[in-house]
Amino acid sequence: MxxxxxxxxxxxxxxxxxxxxxxxxxxxxxxxxxxxxxxxxxxxxxxxxxxxxxxxxxxxxxxxxxxxxxxxxxxxxxxxxxxxxxxxxxxxxxxxxxxxxxxxxxxxxxxxxRGTALNPTLPKDEVQASHGTAAVTISFPSACPALRVYMGIFPSPILQSPPVAAKIIDAAGDHPLRCVLSGVPHGTWFVHAVAATRTTRPDRRTDPMLFVDRRDSVTVGARSPLRVSMRLRPSRPTDPPILFALPVLRSLPPPVRPQTGSDGIGSDAGSVGRPLKNSRHP
Structure with a gap:
């Protein structure tokens, strides 16, 4: 079979x-x-x-x-x-x-x-004619706690060397989020997503609290922005080790339901990622 x-x-x-x-x-x-x-x-x-x-x-x-x-x-x-x-x-x-x-x-x-050097910083967005954008929609495992997600575009299927574009997304709840990475040079890249449910530097061989996903050989060009869908999953033995020194990913506190005003509309939590409207989960 x-x-x-x-x-x-x-x-x-x-x-x-x-x-x-x-x-x-x-x-x-x-x-x-x-x-x-x-x-x-x-x-x-x-x-x-x-x-x-x-x-x-x-x-x-x-x-x-x-x-x-x-x-x-x-x-x-x-x-x-x-x-x-x-x-x-x-x-x-x-x-x-x-x-x-x-x-x-x-x-x-x-x-x-050891805490005697500055934490790695995210690359700055650069607007140039030879650069494009990548719109990434990311979903989460069922009943997943609040996560801080590192999204990066790298030149390798191994998460190594500095990314050409990256963002950190605060994901409270299990709704899919969309983020846009700008300043991506035209070419073929690998999109990586990493999240942790507690303070973690990905420097161990395995960590059951580590969630990852990757999209290989995606092309960013001048005609239209790249659109990629990803779904975080627990890391597997077959995933190559994470080498790049990522910013520390601290898990977020449990999500708080937004307060509603008299019109019944919730207030904006101000997270980096945007929940998608009318999205469904299995």
Missing amino acids: PEARNGAIREAIERAIEYIWERYSEPVSLDELSKSALLSRFHFARTFREITGVTPGRFLSAVRIHQAKRLLTTTSRTITEISFAVGYQSLGSFTNYFTQSVGMPPSQFRHLV
């Missing part, structure tokens, strides 16, 4: 991902990963990319930087020691890739998580 086969393939890819998390500090070959998944080398490489959105090599690199972030956060080991601990043989290569992925050098990231 197709569903059973798809489930078996996903389990095979998850075995390979578990192998990556266990052996990230060692040289890991495609042959080793395909054997851990019990798939042929060619079939494994193709299926891995279909399910995760990235190649096995890029997933491995993301895990290494992710674990470096964890070590910078939780230990006092030197940056050189950490670079070797996560599988790099060159401090220069590690520092360059970390900076490209996280948006800041390892030393600055360590200061950030």
Whole structure:
């Protein structure tokens, strides 16, 4: 049956991902990963990319930087020691890739998580002839608590390197919200959404309180704004780690029902996102 086969393939890819998390500090070959998944080398490489959105090599690199972030956060080991601990043989290569992925050098990231550096800021909107807009409609899981959602447009299926446009949306309740990201350069991009139900820096391997979604290879052009629909879901083992140093996402207090005046019209809560009218939920 197709569903059973798809489930078996996903389990095979998850075995390979578990192998990556266990052996990230060692040289890991495609042959080793395909054997851990019990798939042929060619079939494994193709299926891995279909399910995760990235190649096995890029997933491995993301895990290494992710674990470096964890070590910078939780230990006092030197940056050189950490670079070797996560599988790099060159401090220069590690520092360059970390900076490209996280948006800041390892030393600055360590200061950030210790509260001795400023929290990352959102990119400023730029109005230029070669830039367009992206209208994103985002839905939420049923009975989801109030969330603070980071929406960003990135050059990669892995949430890494600074975004070309981003916003933070306060979502109180389970109504879909629409936000517009302006100043997006014309081209092909990846739209990422991340939310947390409590104070979270996405620097752990898994977090059941983390919600994500992604839209791949979307095109922004001059003729019309990009329109994208997204639905947050709990993170999965097959989601690549989040590398970019996001602003801290604090969950919002429980939503308060708006007070109604004599005309029965509720007051505006003033959130960044706009609830869609006449929307329905399953």
